[in-house]
Amino acid sequence: MKKTNPDIVGKMRCDTCSSEMEVRQRSNGKKLLYTYCPKCKMDQRSGEAIQAFWRQNMVAPDAELAALVPEPAPTKPNPTETNTKADTENQLADWVPPENLQPDQEQDETKSSKLGWWIGGGVCLVLAAFGVRASMN
Ligand SMILES: [Zn+2]
CATH class of the missing domain: 1.10.287 (Helix Hairpins)
Structure with a gap:
């Protein structure tokens, strides 16, 4: 199992670029939280509001961020629906109804x-x- 960096206390979706960013905690002083986004880099704001926001919105480092990303969930059933439709259409194309056979x-x-x-x-x-x-x- 991958060893988690002890500094990383959680993760959350970056408001700016929607990337998954790490929420880390300083090991010294007030143990303030700071975030590290792979695109926006480090955010070390120490204000109470941003600190509370991070603490409330971050999830466990091992947890999925699916709840914060609603986009991937609906895209999954769509290909299945399309495939089912295509299969039905193919079956209909191959299958000749008896009503059409009898007149012939x-x-x-x-x-x-x-x-x-x-x-x-x-x-x-x-x-x-x-x-x-x-x-x-
Ligand atoms: Zn970002």
Whole structure:
């Protein structure tokens, strides 16, 4: 387990740049708090208001700052929703409803029966032609 620097008493979200900054405590004197932001650097204000603000708003060094960062939480379910939607759409695209299949089958049957009639008619014509020829001979 990572050994925590004893100076670090907590952490909080930087008001200026929203980075996670460390809340440290001086080991001497009044043991005032000060913060260290990776972007804004050190803030050593010693006023009561800022000291109280840090003390009230900091969380334990090991704790998650999720409560202070509402943005990442809602972004997580969104990709899942998008994936589910895409999957459903793909399934719908692959799946052909029976209502669409039946008219096609009926059309095919109609076509084949028509084709049968045409063939039948053609055979009749040929037979008729032979018949005419036979009767002429
Ligand atoms: Zn900052």
